[in-house]
Amino acid sequence: MRLSQFHLATVKEVPADAEIASHRLMLRAGMIRKLAAGIYTWTPLGLRVLRRVERVVREEMDRAGAIEMLMPSIQPKELWEETGRWQKFGGQLLKIRDRKDGEFCYGPTHEEVVTDFARNELKSYRQLPLNFYQIQTKFRDEIRPRFGVMRAREFLMKDAYSFHLTPECLDRTYRVMYDAYARIFTRLGLQFRAVQADTGAIGGSASHEFHVLADSGEDAIAFASGSDYAANVELAEAVAPATPRPAPAAPLERVATPTQRTIEEVSAFLGVAPAQCVKTLLVRGRDGLVALCVRGDHELNEIKAAKLPELPGESELASEAEILAATGTRPGFIGPVGLPATIPVIVDRSAAALADFVCGGNADGTHCRGANWERDARLTRVADLRKVVAGDPAPDGRGTLSIARGIEVGHVFQLGQKYAEAMGASVLDEQGKARTMYMGCYGIGVSRIVAAAIEQNHDDAGIVWPEAMAPWRVAVCVINPKHDAKVAEAAETLYRELCARGVDAVLDDRGLRPGAMFADIELIGIPHRVVVSERGLAAGAWEYRRRDEAESRALGHSEVLALFD
RNA sequence: CGGGGUAUAGCUCAGCCUGGUAGAGCGUUGCGUUUGGGACGCAAAAGUCGGGGGUUCGAAUCCCUCUACCCCGACCA
Numbered sequence: 081m082r083l084s085q086f087h088l089a090t091v092k093e094v095p096a097d098a099e100i101a102s103h104r105l106m107l108r109a110g111m112i113r114k115l116a117a118g119i120y121t122w123t124p125l126g127l128r129v130l131r132r133v134e135r136v137v138r139e140e141m142d143r144a145g146a147i148e149m150l151m152p153s154i155q156p157k158e159l160w161e162e163t164g165r166w167q168k169f170g171g172q173l174l175k176i177r178d179r180k181d182g183e184f185c186y187g188p189t190h191e192e193v194v195t196d197f198a199r200n201e202l203k204s205y206r207q208l209p210l211n212f213y214q215i216q217t218k219f220r221d222e223i224r225p226r227f228g229v230m231r232a233r234e235f236l237m238k239d240a241y242s243f244h245l246t247p248e249c250l251d252r253t254y255r256v257m258y259d260a261y262a263r264i265f266t267r268l269g270l271q272f273r274a275v276q277a278d279t280g281a282i283g284g285s286a287s288h289e290f291h292v293l294a295d296s297g298e299d300a301i302a303f304a305s306g307s308d309y310a311a312n313v314e315l316a317e318a319v320a321p322a323t324p325r326p327a328p329a330a331p332l333e334r335v336a337t338p339t340q341r342t343i344e345e346v347s348a349f350l351g352v353a354p355a356q357c358v359k360t361l362l363v364r365g366r367d368g369l370v371a372l373c374v375r376g377d378h379e380l381n382e383i384k385a386a387k388l389p390e391l392p393g394e395s396e397l398a399s400e401a402e403i404l405a406a407t408g409t410r411p412g413f414i415g416p417v418g419l420p421a422t423i424p425v426i427v428d429r430s431a432a433a434l435a436d437f438v439c440g441g442n443a444d445g446t447h448c449r450g451a452n453w454e455r456d457a458r459l460t461r462v463a464d465l466r467k468v469v470a471g472d473p474a475p476d477g478r479g480t481l482s483i484a485r486g487i488e489v490g491h492v493f494q495l496g497q498k499y500a501e502a503m504g505a506s507v508l509d510e511q512g513k514a515r516t517m518y519m520g521c522y523g524i525g526v527s528r529i530v531a532a533a534i535e536q537n538h539d540d541a542g543i544v545w546p547e548a549m550a551p552w553r554v555a556v557c558v559i560n561p562k563h564d565a566k567v568a569e570a571a572e573t574l575y576r577e578l579c580a581r582g583v584d585a586v587l588d589d590r591g592l593r594p595g596a597m598f599a600d601i602e603l604i605g606i607p608h609r610v611v612v613s614e615r616g617l618a619a620g621a622w623e624y625r626r627r628d629e630a631e632s633r634a635l636g637h638s639e640v641l642a643l644f645d
Numbered sequence: 646c647g648g649g650g651u652a653u654a655g656c657u658c659a660g661c662c663u664g665g666u667a668g669a670g671c672g673u674u675g676c677g678u679u680u681g682g683g684a685c686g687c688a689a690a691a692g693u694c695g696g697g698g699g700u701u702c703g704a705a706u707c708c709c710u711c712u713a714c715c716c717c718g719a720c721c722a
């Protein structure tokens with residue numbers, strides 16, 4: 081490609097609200113342009129990068145035995161009603177109507193469509209297993225799109241769906257996909273970790289997320305220091321304290337805390353550590369309110385709470401009015417001591433190990449001191465309810481946890497029979513009996529990977545692409561070609577030689593001043609640069625520089641070519 | 646959904662409080678001088694001041710309303 085004939089659209093200024101590096105750099109490099117909130121045009125430059133990612137993903141999916149297909153992005157309501165997700169998916173589902181007033185959605189994911197396809201196509205166990213994938217534009221009407229293509233509403237995703245007769249077979253394909261994902265992110269030159277994950281609303285059993293490690297990541301990941309255990313903090317188990325609960329030593333007393341409601345206020349006022357307090361949250365249960373207790377220095381993990389049998393599958397805090405009606409007091413003064421017997425008290429493992437603790441007194445302006453479980457406070461059940469924090473013991477018993485941030489770029493699930501069951505997708509087994517299929521699903525955020533890669537690979541001058549993702553591998557830059565025809569000629573020759581050898585090269589023949597040209601080439605992150613100039617020609621050398629190195633080197637003609645063999 | 650903010654030249658933004666001739670930088674076009682780290686000079690083009698309504702002799706500026714976008718929070722895969 082000759083840049084004089086390309087549409088390179090770098091800009092100097094970027095809106096003040098582009099906060100993270102990848103968003104700013106993608107705008108400055110002219111890779112994307114915003115059309116509406118969370119909706120972006122990929123420019124020719126941006127598309128080149130997107131295609132590189134796609135190519136690696138496609139090659140590895142094919143190698144792993146998946147079969148590419150393409151499903152519609154517009155999907156009929158009826159299919160989504162079969163699984164109940166027309167309602168359950170919520171506001172993220174973009175619903176549209178056609179001219180006959182028929183209802184459709186723009187697909188945020190394709191479990192329904194692929195399961196419908198499978199139930200029509202697959203009749204015999206002998207056709208299984210099969211793994212179908214596609215690379216396609218999805219739309220999720222995010223409440224708050226942000227960070228450019230990192231959290232866009234319209235985005236490019238690779239999604240794969242596998243079908244099996246048995247859970248064992250599903251498990252085998254799941255491992256194959258897991259390995260394929262690791263290869264994809266390795267080939268793309270990304271630092272990543274696979275972590276145990278929550279299965280969320282998509283449902284199912286086993287699940288791993290693949291995260292690109294970056295401080296700007298929206299997810300928190302817990303790592304063990306002594307093993308390769310890694311889990312999303314949503315899922316990471318908070319183990320019970322090693323030391324058992326001490327015997328009560330203090331008498332229960334009620335103390336006046338007229339205006340102190342938060343743990344910070346109460347602990348400061350009474351001169352006790354937050355870790356010696358019990359925080360009580362009332363949530364809506366299946367059958368009236370439920371009390372959840374965690375230690376004052378811990379936070380409730382709502383994902384864990386939602387899985388409690390006492391809760392309706394989601395954890396929603398009770399309103400102030402509900403709390404007042406049930407307990408006679410207001411948030412800030414709730415505690416497990418003397419709570420109405422109709423309210424189950426579920427206590428986190430760490431909170432359950434406390435003795436002589438401080439908690440709400442269930443009366444306005446009152447807290448209890450010297451409270452103890454069983455003796456003073458009812459304890460229905462102990463459960464893992466809290467978010468892990470750095471320094472917690474690792475769930476596998478090997479070392480302690482530390483917390484890092486990551487960007488979720490891939491997710492593999494074992495769906496089990498959830499969708500096949502709901503939609504009646506079955507095949508006949510050896511005995512001629514209908515058997516509901518087992519499914520797995522495997523997603524990769526193709527467009528998000530582009531942003532994630534930039535988060536991990538940039539400097540003050542711009543993007544530093546990993547080789548596999550770069551829009552071009554090498555840039556040939558000509559200095560002042562109009563002044564000396566021999567310089568222009570030499571650059572042209574080098575460019576052609578590189579192309580002839582199959583090297584993806586770009587010739588910057590725009591005739592810009594050197595400063596502007598170098599700034600552009602560095603901004604768009606080309607991994608290798610060769611400068612052809614009058615000065616170099618006189619010395620019989622080319623000036624070569626790697627994007628990730630500070631110094632350039634003088635190389636002879638054949639040495640330059642040899643770099644790319 | 647709640648709270649806050651923004652909308653002015655192709656882009657990034659001033660001007661609005663305190664009503665009175667539409668501004669800057671970057672970019673673009675032309676001419677000239679330049680050519681190893683985002684050059685310089687001269688000239689020029691370019692705006693229904695987001696839409697609608699109101700107040701006023703007069704509205705980018707004040708008021709109402711609609712729309713879009715952004716931020717914080719809640720919510721949600």
